Amino acid sequence: MTSFIESKKVVELQGVTKHFRFANEEVTALRGVDLDLYEEDMIAITGKSGAGKSTLLHLIGTLDKPSSGTIRVNGYDLSKLSDQKISRLRNRSIGFVFQMNNLLAEFSALENIMMPGLIAGLEKQTVKSRAEQLLEAVELPHRANHRPGELSGGEQQRIAVARALLMTPAILLADEPTGNLDNRTSATIQELLFSLCQHYKITMLLVTHDEALARKMPQRIVMEDGCIIDRG
Numbered sequence: 267m268t269s270f271i272e273s274k275k276v277v278e279l280q281g282v283t284k285h286f287r288f289a290n291e292e293v294t295a296l297r298g299v300d301l302d303l304y305e306e307d308m309i310a311i312t313g314k315s316g317a318g319k320s321t322l323l324h325l326i327g328t329l330d331k332p333s334s335g336t337i338r339v340n341g342y343d344l345s346k347l348s349d350q351k352i353s354r355l356r357n358r359s360i361g362f363v364f365q366m367n368n369l370l371a372e373f374s375a376l377e378n379i380m381m382p383g384l385i386a387g388l389e390k391q392t393v394k395s396r397a398e399q400l401l402e403a404v405e406l407p408h409r410a411n412h413r414p415g416e417l418s419g420g421e422q423q424r425i426a427v428a429r430a431l432l433m434t435p436a437i438l439l440a441d442e443p444t445g446n447l448d449n450r451t452s453a454t455i456q457e458l459l460f461s462l463c464q465h466y467k468i469t470m471l472l473v474t475h476d477e478a479l480a481r482k483m484p485q486r487i488v489m490e491d492g493c494i495i496d497r498g
């Protein structure tokens with residue numbers, strides 16, 4: 267929570283703009299965004315389609331670079347880091363859950379959860395036991411050997427949540443993680459995300475079109491036309 271002076275700042279954006287060039291036209295997706303996120307912040311981002319929500323998440327997640335402005339993650343100015351250091355930061359400190367879960371079709375649920383740990387070069391047995399713990403946490407131990415195609419949409423999303431948490435990242439970025447699911451499954455996954463982030467003290471930024479869900483989150487950001495117009 268921002269009110270505690272000792273709370274650690276995990277993300278800092280200063281004057282961040284993002285332009286895209288599209289067929290000789292310039293699209294401005296973000297217009298000078300300033301934003302501070304602290305350890306354990308849990309924030310819902312809402313706003314109309316095209317407001318810049320996904321662009322903001324992509325920039326914080328180091329998946330894209332700003333046109334101008336500064337982004338610091340864990341105190342590191344991203345523009346000063348080599349591609350290799352950025353990849354390492356992304357792998358170790360940032361977890362993603364998207365609407366399309368991007369699970370690897372040819373690997374089992376358990377192997378998908380293990381993937382970030384194997385990429386980080388951690389010892390396989392350690393990674394496996396951690397993945398098994400998370401599989402329990404998302405209540406799918408009986409689906410360990412299923413491939414994504416052999417899981418329901420909600421189950422796939424729970425595996426994606428477990429994968430995003432494997433490295434116990436500082437930040438979890440969730441972009442409409444339940445956009446494709448029915449209301450009940452969606453509520454279960456939201457509660458899961460919320461309780462796991464709270465448990466592991468992970469800062470969560472969650473983009474949602476679901477007003478009821480946004481109201482359940484401790485903090486909210488509203489975006490419009492590339493700007494943050496409200497934070498509370």
Ligand SMILES: Nc1ncnc2c1ncn2[C@@H]1O[C@H](COP(=O)(O)OP(=O)(O)OP(=O)(O)O)[C@@H](O)[C@H]1O
Pocket residue numbers: 286287288293294295313314315316317318319320321322
């Ligand atoms: N790669 C791109 N090239 C050109 N324009 C883009 C690109 N990505 C996004 N945009 C434009 O930038 C603006 C912001 O897009 P963004 O995806 O961040 O919106 P959003 O708030 O996530 O919307 P939604 O709720 O529909 O997902 C939009 O006008 C979009 O058309």
Ligand SMILES: [Mg+2]
Pocket residue numbers: 319320321441
């Ligand atoms: Mg979007």
